[in-house]
Amino acid sequence: MGIAMALPREMRPGAHVLNGGATAYNDDAELVAALHRGDRAARTVLVQRYEPLVERLVAGALGIDSEISDVIQDVFVGVFEGIRSLKDASALRSWIATLAVFTARGRIRRRRRWRWIRFLAPEDVPEVPVTGPQGETHEAVRATYRVLDTLPDDERMAFSLRFISEMQLTEVAAACRVSLATVKRRLARAEKRFVEAAKDHPALRERLTHGGRWADMADLAVTVETEGES
């Protein structure tokens, strides 16, 4: 079994045990200092330590996508290119999260621009083989990302970070480099748009027919907007 498989998925900053059992770079301060010195082993440790976080954010933003690997690689290339500009080692985690968010958003924007060019007549759209979950969940996932594709980029990122990558509101705000109030406003708008658009997708509509939060969306949006303004 390789290193990747042996490691727990969500490695938090702190003690890190290498494959051979030796402990190195007990905290991010040591890790960042080593990276500043150009220590190559530190780089491996950083990738192992933060790959799960980056993967969670990027996969949440893009969904089941063949480009995820490319985007994650781009994030880490960005990390190593910019690590010297990071002065506060305690900010490493949030800095990497921000890089991941901005890289994923850049990929979404680029794709949005070029989607137009790949237009096919509706009757000729080929069925693209998709790996991953099958059945109802598969349909729900596909429909979710189709709806997310229609949202403005910033709202989409807030929505996917909060609900799919399951970040806390404060983490979403930090990763997007906006205030908590702004994140709340974006989420409120995104939820509202999502609910409206989801009605056109049977796979989502069936999941959302029980009222509750969805039935009260308009009220919720107003509430959150008000909170955001205060």
Added chain:
Amino acid sequence: MSDLESLMKDVSRAVQTDARRRNLLPEIQARLERLDVQSQQQQRAHGTWRLSLVGAALCAAGIAIFVLRPTAISFAVDGAGAGRTGAIGERLAASDSAPLAMRFSDGSQVTLPPKAQAHVDALDAHGATVAIEEGTVEVSVVHRARTHWEIRAGRYHIRVTGTRFAAGWDRSTDSLTVTMHEGSVEVTGPGMKAPARVVTGQRLRAKDVSGDQEPSVVVEDATVAARAPAPAVAEPAAPVEAPVVAEPAPEVEVAAEKPPAREIERRGGAHTRRAPVVAPTSKLALADAEWRSLEARGRFKEALAAAIRDGFDDGCLLLPAQDVFNLGETARLAGDFRRAEYAYQAVNRRFPSSTPTSTAVYALGKIAFDQHRDYAAAAKWFGVYVKRFPDGKLISEASGLLLVSRIKAGDNAGARAAAESYLRSFKDGPYAKLARDTVGY
């Protein structure tokens, strides 16, 4: 847990499981390793290069003291006969059938087309003065510090730093024409109180005093001046092997918006009109122009507003191909399809073989198809793409959309031709079924 949260939990689980199953970590580490190797190789090359440089610099410094004295540049003449060294004042005339090139030791070149005549007036360490006697010469001057190049034609002087342009002199009418391909020049002479600056994409036409006429000078957009009458668009009349469609003419309404030729000075008579002599330099060209940063951030409407404020139309006439294309993209993504078409057409017209031209042509077809639902026009643009860019990255889409456009335009014969062509190249493509149905129809 709400319905939303429950649904998103399932979505989250699905996407995370998918990503995890791919086991991306080894792939990521492998790429970083490759980058590391590349970086080390570059550093090694750098180190070797630095050592070599130090040694070479010491040697070169001594030699340079003796060699790099300011000496006049020289030139060789390449024509129908063997190459030879040219001399100041020697009259050079291209034959009736072959061009003649003057190659200067600073890398610059002046090419005389058949029947043109010129001579070198002066040579110094920083450039030369070439006098055109007759014909249109092509000038390519390499820019260096303190470059001092001049082209003379009659009483006109063209001051050059680093640029490419064509200068024509008709001695029978004492008329000068300067067409800029790249860079800028300043022209002085009769009819000009101040130097007239001519920049990329512009043409200056000047006429010395002749009979009872006063000298005149006009700076205009070279593409407008050169634009031929709109060619008729040939509708495919019968099935053909490959789509053969004449390129659609630029839209008349768009062409009408072009900045008119600017008569910058005309002395005497009732039509005297004065305008700035210096040609406009578009703010859009600046690397830090506002529209660029807004466009990069995806704020297309604001980017377009900034571009319009700084001269969108002029930008399409003056900027390099990629910038004009980006203006078109900005307009398209902002929903202003008329301006997008204007920019794409400028790319196609001004830079027929540049990198973004094929995409601009395709985009014109897409806008005709999607926005105007003008399927005949769409078919024409996609036909242009298929004909001119058979190896283009969008050839599959263009071929398919050519077929669909012709069907929608009711051009059955043309559609069958497009279908046959499509099946030859993309028998398993997304439009193959439609193509087979069309052929069998």
